[in-house]
Every structure is written in C-alpha cells, then in structure tokens.
Amino acid sequence: MLRIVAALAALSAASASGLVATVRMEPVVDSPCVDNVKQYAGYVDVSDKWDSHYFAWLSESRSNPSTDPLIVWLSGGPGCSSSLAMLTENGPCTAKADGSGTTRNPYGWNTKANLMYVDQPAGVGFSYADRGGYSHNESQVGEYMVAFFTGFYKKYPQYANNPLYMACESYGGHYCPSATYALFESNKNAGTNFPIKGMAIGNGLVDPASQYPTYPKFVEDQCTKEIGKPCVDKSGYESMVAASPTCSKLIAQCQSDDSACPTAQSYCNNAMFGPYEATNMNPYDIRIPCEVPPLCYDFSGVATFLNNPATQKAIGVNGITWASCNYEVNGDFSADWMKNMAWKVPPLLKAGIPAWVYAGEDDFIVQWLGNQAWTEALPWPGAKAYNQTTLQPWTSGGKVAGAHRSYGGLSFTTVANAGHMAPRDQPEATLTMINAFISGQPLPSE
Structure with missing residues (x-):
C-alpha cells in the first residue's frame, strides 16, 4: 500500500511539472499476440508540454501475475522499437514471416514474469510527440521514464508491489542505467517508492x-575462433589498431565537452566498424552475411502485422505507421553516443540493485569482449573481488550455453551461438538466464 500511495503522490508532482496527463493503456480483447494471458496495451502520456506519448504492451506472467516480477524491456538503436523485440526475440508471441498473425513463443520472458515493452523515446515505434519534444540525451530518457512509471502505477496499482526489473538491449546500455538510476534517485529524493x-x-x-x-x-x-579466420583483412585490422589511440582520445574529450561527441562518434564508428562493414557480413552476427540492409534481417512481416488496422485497433493505436527504427531519433543522440553511462551503476550496486550484463558471443556491433571490459573497469567496492573471478561454463537444458562470472550484485554472461539479439538466437538459454536473475538463483553449471 505504501508504494501505491507514493506513486500517487509522485503523479501529483509530475502533473504539476507538465508530465503525465492521462494513461490510455487498456485490456487487449482477443489479442493479436497469441498467448493465454491477460494483456494490456496503449499509451502513457508523459509530457503535456510536448504532447508526448509512450506506447506500451504488457503481457501478464504465465505463472503467478499477482506476485511475479515485472520486466520492462527497452530496445536500443537509438531509435528502434521495443515492439520489434517483442515479436522477434523474447515476447510472448512471434510474428509470422508473412505478417498474417503470430504464434505463441514457448520461451517468452513472461514465463515467470509480467512483461512489458515500451517504445521510447518519443518518435520510436508507435510512440509520438511534437518534434521539439524528442529526447536527445539520457537525462531526458530518465525523466520521461519516471513520468511513464508514475502514470503506469496510477492506472495499474496492482503492480506496485511486484519487483521491477529493467531489461535493455544494444543502445539500451545507455537507457538501462539511465532509467534505473532515475527511478532510484526519484525514490531517494522525491519520496517515490x-x-x-x-x-x-x-x-x-x-x-x-x-x-x-x-x-x-x-x-x-x-x-x-568462430569462423576460422579474422573478420577483416590485415590492412583493415591494422587500420583499426592505428585508429584506436585517436578514438580513445576523442571519447575522453566527449566526457567533458559535448561539442566533441559527434566527432568522436563519427571517427570511432568509421574506424572500428568500417573495415567490418566492407566485408558485407552481418555486424549483428559474424557467422552470416547481411541479407537485408541496414538491419540485415527481414522484418517486413513484423511491419505488416503491426500496420494491420485490426492489430492497431486491438492495441489502442490509430493510424500510426510503425517502422522498426526512426533514424531522426538516431541522429538526435549523436552527442550522447560516446557518453559513459557506467558511472550510474555503482550507486545502484551499493543500494543492492544488481546488474546482469550478458552478450551473444557472435555479435560484432557491441561485442562481448567490450561488454566484459566495462564490467572489469567499473569502480565499485566489489571491483577487486569481481575481477578475480573467471568465466565458467553455464548450462541450459543440460547443454553448455556460454560462460559466466559474478560477484556481489554484478554478473557477466556470454551466450554461445548467439549474435546481437541473443534471445532471438538462443531463446531457451536466455530464458534460463533471465529466470535465474529475477529469482536470485545461480545459473545452472556443469
């Protein structure tokens, strides 16, 4: 009850500042997302000033929705729709290739959790706002997610006592620390819970x-290791090595000078991604070619399904053309891309809010060595003990599924035979992983 009261108090404060007007998430009748659970979809209005509205789609847990945790998923890009992940990765249903409907996903992350996908920031997926209200930095991401949750808990207070977990992918490495930290700071400073x-x-x-x-x-x-040869030729590799010091220098400048950030993004991405992109292989999975640029996968069936008037009517959307990514939004974050968001993690760990970092081993674009590197560089009280741990095999369904290390509240996991969208490539293994996280249990091991 205290959490509900706190959320209502936060709503009053948010409304006074022009955030959160009405919440238009409603039960989905005869859901086009095939699963035998209650679903809710629609909008949370996060800013009156900018006429800003976030679309969300929630599926209740297949186990015990009244007490199971709530996982909230944010896709990255920046500028890509969380609805895409829902229908191609870890949602309760999977879009058919021709877009004619969906099939039930037996490995949906709502197996033991309530699961909600939010299209954010504004302009992404079905979410919309005045163009001037589009976000371009993580302070805005955090602010609007606080507004979103304030409105959501007002409409659906039955979830206010369920443990809340943020789950993010790709550029979500910026979003997750920012949203989680903003919620944490709101609890500490604004009396929310x-x-x-x-x-x-x-x-x-x-x-x-x-x-x-x-x-x-x-x-x-x-x-x-994976394909029997380097991913780029010798000259490409040497150019990456030669560019690395300048890239690091530019990233360092970006931390204190926003005007240096677009240059850092352009230089480093051209230097590190350019030689790989020249191979025409898939940057999201080093094992396969890029078949449908720019995202390399054929997501036309998802677009067909979500742009079907019957689908849109069922989920409370009216005449908005859905696209997998909004490249205007992507460009808006050019000064945000190279910012370090790891500094938001230690206060969360200190407060007992754990972070689980995972990575498909065959992704190039945000590859696992880099993900492990930032966890090792993280300045927190458990750093020494964490860095003394080593990667050990973990299993799912009786088979080795990757490697894992953990200390305190920080965990790092690789997912074998998986690319950038690990839940798409290894649905059973990633379900094993997320269920271990939300239950506080260790991963199965050999």
Whole structure:
C-alpha cells in the first residue's frame, strides 16, 4: 500500500511539472499476440508540454501475475522499437514471416514474469510527440521514464508491489542505467517508492572508453575462433589498431565537452566498424552475411502485422505507421553516443540493485569482449573481488550455453551461438538466464 500511495503522490508532482496527463493503456480483447494471458496495451502520456506519448504492451506472467516480477524491456538503436523485440526475440508471441498473425513463443520472458515493452523515446515505434519534444540525451530518457512509471502505477496499482526489473538491449546500455538510476534517485529524493530491483543489459553500449579499444582483438581472436579466420583483412585490422589511440582520445574529450561527441562518434564508428562493414557480413552476427540492409534481417512481416488496422485497433493505436527504427531519433543522440553511462551503476550496486550484463558471443556491433571490459573497469567496492573471478561454463537444458562470472550484485554472461539479439538466437538459454536473475538463483553449471 505504501508504494501505491507514493506513486500517487509522485503523479501529483509530475502533473504539476507538465508530465503525465492521462494513461490510455487498456485490456487487449482477443489479442493479436497469441498467448493465454491477460494483456494490456496503449499509451502513457508523459509530457503535456510536448504532447508526448509512450506506447506500451504488457503481457501478464504465465505463472503467478499477482506476485511475479515485472520486466520492462527497452530496445536500443537509438531509435528502434521495443515492439520489434517483442515479436522477434523474447515476447510472448512471434510474428509470422508473412505478417498474417503470430504464434505463441514457448520461451517468452513472461514465463515467470509480467512483461512489458515500451517504445521510447518519443518518435520510436508507435510512440509520438511534437518534434521539439524528442529526447536527445539520457537525462531526458530518465525523466520521461519516471513520468511513464508514475502514470503506469496510477492506472495499474496492482503492480506496485511486484519487483521491477529493467531489461535493455544494444543502445539500451545507455537507457538501462539511465532509467534505473532515475527511478532510484526519484525514490531517494522525491519520496517515490518505485519497486526497482535490478537491470539486465544485453550486448549494450555502456562505457565506450572501455569497449571501443577491444574491437581489434575481437575481429582477430573471436572471429578466428568462430569462423576460422579474422573478420577483416590485415590492412583493415591494422587500420583499426592505428585508429584506436585517436578514438580513445576523442571519447575522453566527449566526457567533458559535448561539442566533441559527434566527432568522436563519427571517427570511432568509421574506424572500428568500417573495415567490418566492407566485408558485407552481418555486424549483428559474424557467422552470416547481411541479407537485408541496414538491419540485415527481414522484418517486413513484423511491419505488416503491426500496420494491420485490426492489430492497431486491438492495441489502442490509430493510424500510426510503425517502422522498426526512426533514424531522426538516431541522429538526435549523436552527442550522447560516446557518453559513459557506467558511472550510474555503482550507486545502484551499493543500494543492492544488481546488474546482469550478458552478450551473444557472435555479435560484432557491441561485442562481448567490450561488454566484459566495462564490467572489469567499473569502480565499485566489489571491483577487486569481481575481477578475480573467471568465466565458467553455464548450462541450459543440460547443454553448455556460454560462460559466466559474478560477484556481489554484478554478473557477466556470454551466450554461445548467439549474435546481437541473443534471445532471438538462443531463446531457451536466455530464458534460463533471465529466470535465474529475477529469482536470485545461480545459473545452472556443469
């Protein structure tokens, strides 16, 4: 009850500042997302000033929705829709290839959790706002997510006592620390009581200064391990190595000078990604070619399904054309890309809010060596003990599923035979992983 009262108090404060007007999430009748659970979809209005509205789609747990945790998923890009992940990765249903409907996903992350996908920031997926209200930095991401949850808990107070976990992918390495930290700070400073209990970050860009220097090693070592040869030729590798010091210098400048950030993004991405992109292989999975640029996968069935008027009517959307990514939003974050978001993690760990970092081993674009590197560079009280741990095999369904290390509230996991979208490639293994996280249990091991 205290949490509900706190959420209502927060709503009054947020409304006074022009945030959160009405909540238009309603039960979905005859859901087009095939699963035998209650679903809710629609909008949370997060800003009156900018006429800003976030679309969300929630599926209740297949187990015990009244007490199971709530996982809230944010996709990255920046600018890509969480609805895409819902229908192609870890949601309760999977879109058919021709877009004619969906099939039930037996490995949906709502197996033991309530699961909600939020299209954010504004302009992404079905979410919309006045163009001037589009976000371009993580302070805005955090602010609007606080507004979102304030409105959500007002409409659905039955979830206010369920443990809340943020789960993010890719550029979600910026979003997850920012949203979780904003909720944590709101609890500390604004008298709210959002039930935030942890965050999971998949193949996420969190600390570019730690992550970008690992690309040359990845294209040599991991590619040779996985495909029998380096991912780029000798000249490409040498150009990556030669560019690394300048890239690191520019990233460092970006931390104190926003005007240096777009240059850092352009230089480092051209230097580290350019040689790989020249191979025409899939940057999201080093094992396969890029078949449908720019995302390399055929998501036309998802677009067909979500742009079907019957689908839109069922989920409370009216005439908005859905696209997998909004590249205007992507460009808006050019000064945000190279910012370090890892500094938001230690206060959360200190407060007992754990972070679980995972990465598909065959992703290039935000590869696992870099993800491990930022966890090792993290300045927190458990750093020494964490860095003394080593990767050990973990299993799912009786088979080795990757490697894992953990100390205190910080965990790092690799997912074998998986690319950037690990839940898409290894649904059973990633379900095993997320269920271990939200239950506080260790991963199965050999």
